[in-house]
Amino acid sequence: MAVRLDDMDRKILAELQADAEQSLDEIARKVGSSKTPVWNRIRRMKEAGVITRQTAILDPEALGLEACFFVLIRTSEHEAEWQRKFLKALRERPEVLEAHRLAGDIDYILKVRVKNARAYDTFYQALISEVRIYNVTALLSMEEIKATTMLPL
Amino acid sequence: MAVRLDDMDRKILAELQADAEQSLDEIARKVGSSKTPVWNRIRRMKEAGVITRQTAILDPEALGLEACFFVLIRTSEHEAEWQRKFLKALRERPEVLEAHRLAGDIDYILKVRVKNARAYDTFYQALISEVRIYNVTALLSMEEIKATTMLPL
DNA sequence: CTTGAAAGCACTAAAAG
DNA sequence: CTTTTAGTGCTTTCAAG
Numbered sequence: 001m002a003v004r005l006d007d008m009d010r011k012i013l014a015e016l017q018a019d020a021e022q023s024l025d026e027i028a029r030k031v032g033s034s035k036t037p038v039w040n041r042i043r044r045m046k047e048a049g050v051i052t053r054q055t056a057i058l059d060p061e062a063l064g065l066e067a068c069f070f071v072l073i074r075t076s077e078h079e080a081e082w083q084r085k086f087l088k089a090l091r092e093r094p095e096v097l098e099a100h101r102l103a104g105d106i107d108y109i110l111k112v113r114v115k116n117a118r119a120y121d122t123f124y125q126a127l128i129s130e131v132r133i134y135n136v137t138a139l140l141s142m143e144e145i146k147a148t149t150m151l152p153l
Numbered sequence: 154m155a156v157r158l159d160d161m162d163r164k165i166l167a168e169l170q171a172d173a174e175q176s177l178d179e180i181a182r183k184v185g186s187s188k189t190p191v192w193n194r195i196r197r198m199k200e201a202g203v204i205t206r207q208t209a210i211l212d213p214e215a216l217g218l219e220a221c222f223f224v225l226i227r228t229s230e231h232e233a234e235w236q237r238k239f240l241k242a243l244r245e246r247p248e249v250l251e252a253h254r255l256a257g258d259i260d261y262i263l264k265v266r267v268k269n270a271r272a273y274d275t276f277y278q279a280l281i282s283e284v285r286i287y288n289v290t291a292l293l294s295m296e297e298i299k300a301t302t303m304l305p306l
Numbered sequence: 307c308t309t310g311a312a313a314g315c316a317c318t319a320a321a322a323g
Numbered sequence: 324c325t326t327t328t329a330g331t332g333c334t335t336t337c338a339a340g
Contacts, residue, residue, distance in 0.1 A: 002217045016209035020173065023315065037326060039317070052210045056169035058304050062203045064155045065304060068253065070223075070262050087298055094305035099298040100221065106292060109223050113304060139259060145240055145252040149302060151211050151218060151266060152247035176334060190307060192336070 003048045008033060009041055010153045013050070016042070017150045020054050057149065065113045068144065069120055073108040074135035086131045095123055156201045161186060163306045165194055166203070170303045173207050210302065218266045221297065222273055226261040227288035239284045248276055 005013075011031040015022060022030075028038045045051045060066070075082075090099045090110065098111035114120045120138070128136070158166075164184040168175060181191045198204045213221070228235075243252045243263065251264035267273045273291070281289070 003215050005216075013209070013211060017211065018208075020207040020209045024317095025315080034327070035316085036318090036328090040325090043317095048215065049212050050215045052212050054173045054207065054209050055171075055302055056166070056173045056207050057205045057302060058166060058170065059202050059205050060304055062156050062201065063158075063304060063306065070253070070255075091299055094303070096299060097302075097304075098300050100223070100294040101296040101298060102223075103293040103295050108298075109292060109294075139262060140256040141253040141262075142256050143254040145254060145261075146244055146249060147251050149208055149210060149250075150247070151213055151216060151250075153216065177336095178334075187308070188335085189309090189337085193307095196336095 003045075003050055005045075005050070008037075009045065012038060012041055013045070014150075014153055016051065060113055064115055067114050067116050067120055068141040069110075069112045069114070070139040070141070071108075071110040071112055071124075072106045072137040072139070073110065073133055074105065075107050075132070076134040077132055082131065089127060089130045093123065093127075095119075156198075156203055158198075158203070161190075162194055162198065165191060166198070167306055169195070169204065169207075213266055217268055220267050220269050220273055221294040222263075222265045222267070223292040223294070224261075224263040224265055224277075225259045225290040225292070226263065226286055227258065228260050228285070229287040230285055235284065242280060242283050246276065246280075248272075 008031060012027060015027045015030055024035045024039055028034045031038065042051065060068070075086075077083075086108075087099075090096050095112050095114050096110055097113050098109075100109050101107065102109055112120065112123060114123060117140075124136070124138070127133070161184060165180060168180045168183055177188045177191055181187045184191065195204065213219070228239075230236075239261075240252075243249050248265050248267050249263055250266050251262075253262050254260065255262055265273065265276060267276060270293075277289070277291070280286070
């Protein structure tokens, strides 16, 4: 899965992560190349799956999504059918921004963005009514110190 | 901070979140409007800070960043000077993708992306040598079930 | 909101290193 | 094999109705 990238590729990726609206000419100038080679490298990296997609980043506060919870989940069930239902529920709920299966005594962690604590409770009640969960701890974020989509290159 | 958005604005945002590479004409067609009004709405939402920026989403696996940790931090220190140093350290480290200050007995949560467990240990040793930390629990992600930048609208 | 028009840009192909 | 040059048609941007 890992793709071979040279220094120029990495510079281009850094520019695209920082600002995907720049023109090819601008990127080419910054990385010390020119339009066509930069365009070819970007195309190759899209085909190779290094660049997944391009998206607009929105401000959650400006949209009224003022509450962010990290949810630690322990479960007693480990059957395939239960897991299938659980994953489906997570993927279908748009307020679940992240979901990971973990190693260790905590089985899952979720990141959930909602309007307020009440909206979180609605989400929580809906989730536990869909699938059996042994233990849930919700961690409420008081302050987003850092949140970036920029991967280190 | 919260901005008033109508249904058309929300449809446009949904399109931009799903794929920011679409042309204005395409977006306009999908939301049932035309080029200029869509362009004006997007400009207004950028000025209002609803749309923060546009970015390329990269595949961490393809870049060889195969390990993801959630780090739960408890601290005994709550002085301004300690906090300043701690936040600075987090903001400067590119492997820290997210950092939140929490309510409750856990003080901070981090999301950290690195090449492997060894790289995490290097990060961890560097962090605890920079700032005094009372207790750290690292949760290792075995599987990214879901990871989206798309906020619910 | 629509039309329309100017400027800029992405993308392609073909030439040159 | 990679870069430069050059051209076409689409897209953004903006002014006027």
